[in-house]
Amino acid sequence: MRPTGVARLTTVGAILLIAQASACNGESVAGATAAIPETFTVFNNLIAPVTISLDGKPYLWVDAGGSTSFSMPSTTQRLTWVSAKPLDAHGTPIFDDIGSVTISLGASSHQLNITNVINSQAYITARVYNTTAAAVSIGVFNGSEVSCASELPARRLTEPGFTLIGYYKLLIGTEIRAYREPSGCTGPYIAWPASQIRAFTAKSGLLTLTLDTAP
Secondary structure (H helix, E strand, O other): OOHHHHHHHHHHHHHHHHHHHHHHOOOOHHHOOOOOEEEEEEOOOOOOOEEEEEOOOEEEOOOOOEEEEEEEEEOOEEEEEEEOOEEEOOOEEOOOOOEEEEEEOOOOOOOOEEEEOOEEEEEEEEEEEEEEOOEEEEEOOOOOOOOEEEEEEEOOOEEEEEEEEOOOOOOOOOOOEEEEEOOOOOOEEEEEEEEHHOOOOOOOOOEEEEEEOOO
């Protein structure tokens, strides 16, 4: 009987030692924090696609005007989105006023509604058509300086010229201008009135403008 009792005592002692070691290493089952998958939904109301990153790592792409739901670990701390930029006549991205936007997921409602109003600041974008025979350049004036946003070709036969600009802050002095020079946004210009600039589509910030008189 004595050998049996020794064996049982040894076994119990080994179990206690293992439990103590696990507790010291912070590996006890009660104290573990597991990353539980959670569903998150993104609605993109912009006319530009956006790239979504989680904790700094690119994760997925959401089309313009689209939405998607995806699973992410509950331990994810931040989500960052970046809008795609339109290309100029030479295929180079034209950077606008929207940079990367980061939100904390700690207090989120598991969904993100991306609109043209970011941190209480409205942004606008424009599709611009040209029915004249003159190529022009399109600039956005913010009240103190001009961002040369795009080159707008002349019409071809019965087809108007077309360009798309990026997103720019809508400020008190904001104007969208068509400049006589086809590149560089210099020389005489025609500006669309404030009434048109502020008549953007809700959530997307989109304007549709037509140049029917050459500057």
